[in-house]
Amino acid sequence: MAYIKCQNLSVGYAGETLIENINFEVHEHDYLCIVGENGVGKSTLMKTLLGLVDKKEGNVEFGKNINRKEVGYLPQQTALQKDFPATVMEVVLSGNLSKIALRPFYRKKEKERALLEMKKLKIDSLASRSYRELSGGQQQRVLLARALCATEKILFLDEPTTGLDPQVTKEFYDMLKELNKKGMAIIMVSHDLSVLEEATHVLYLRKNDYVYARKEEFMNTYGKEMKADVNYRNI
DSSP: OOSEEEEEEEEEETTEEEEEEEEEEEOTTOEEEEEESTTSSHHHHHHHHTTSSOOSEEEEEEOTTOOGGGSEEEOOOOHHHHTOOSBHHHHHHGGGHHHHTTOSSOOHHHHHHHHHHHHHTTOGGGTTSBGGGSOHHHHHHHHHHHHHHHOSSEEEEESTTTTOOHHHHHHHHHHHHHHHHTTOEEEEEOSOGGGGGTOSEEEEEETTEEEEEEHHHHHHHHHHHHHHHSOOOOO
16 A cells, blocks of 8 residues: 555645646655755645645655654755754753643653664764754764654655765765665655655656656656756756
């Protein structure tokens, strides 16, 4: 069964519709990259899938074992968020907020989960450090650990490597590759075409149109068009 199934989905803001009648599915082990030029609705689509923006038309269905409140989400960082005055452990623990509801404390298992995810990403030694003192790459690892505290099945990422140098970007993509190998479904919005190396599927958004296909089929048919349409890095 699909983790997420979109049927005739239309998204946008206020009186403006950006994309109409989108159909696609995301399953376990899928690595879906959402690409396209600025302003076509990539981030809006992601926020609609997450329930942060109301859909215009159509349906978004989550699988029976998927709770929309328990998916991992790594949004684009604002300057204010980069300067957030909290420790690394506090930021990672906040990934459990959807689970604790009104409870004013974290349980032992939630603290253990946070430490486990930090160890996986090799940032456990930073637990007591101030988040705003970290490098961009370290901050992204912290936010990924936070997102992983919320989910074991599906991860949403919106331009996660913006502002990172090439080596840090590669390391970040390598971490996602390992998560995907273990079954994590990944949905990523990106302007970086190199991310398609690990993608299983591509959703290419164009004005008033879209293409959804397996990566190999997509690159053979639409790769040249996409590179000409948008200023991407070469794969």
